[in-house]
Amino acid sequence: MTYVVTEPCIGCRYTDCVAVCPVDCFHEGPNFLVIDPEECIDCALCVTECPVDAIHADDRLPAGQERFLEINARLSRQWPVITEPKAPPPDADAWVEVTDKLHALQEDTSPP
Template sequence: MTHVVTEQCIRCKYTDCVDVCPVDCFREGPNMLVIDPDECIDCAVCIPECPVNAIYAEEDVPSDQIAFIKLNAELAQAQGWKSITKRKPALPDAEEWKDKPGKIAELAR
């Protein structure tokens, strides 16, 4: 099993989770993070760190977010999505986006 970053991260990109990850499995895209399923050790320490509740164990991903399991695996390997291991500031308008649903169209690859 692995953990999955879901839609809530889009246009926020809080990075609190990367500071606690013992295996550096997070990858950073233009406006969200993903978890590399080949690197994740299923420790779950990232879940409580996410201020927008965007991270789930794979078996707990809400039914309307299932596509993010495949999307995390795909984007973790995408060119330009580099490993992130240190916290950095969230996106400038993260507070405006953090509670908005239906952000998949906002995903920047």
């Protein structure tokens, strides 16, 4: 089992989860975080730290979030590891209640 960052993180990119990860399995993109499934040790510490409930076990993903298994695996190979919490994007709070935001996911590999 691994943990997966899902759609609610898009645009928010809060990094509370990064602070508690003992193995540095988070990777940072322009407006989203992902978990490297090869590095995740299934400790679940990050789950309760996420203020937007975006992190779920791969075998308990909310309906419609299954595609994020592939997205996390793929983007974790492209994006840099993040090991320290950072300030969220300036408009993060505006994204919290937005749904159906996969179209807004920025996959650009340039630094955030």
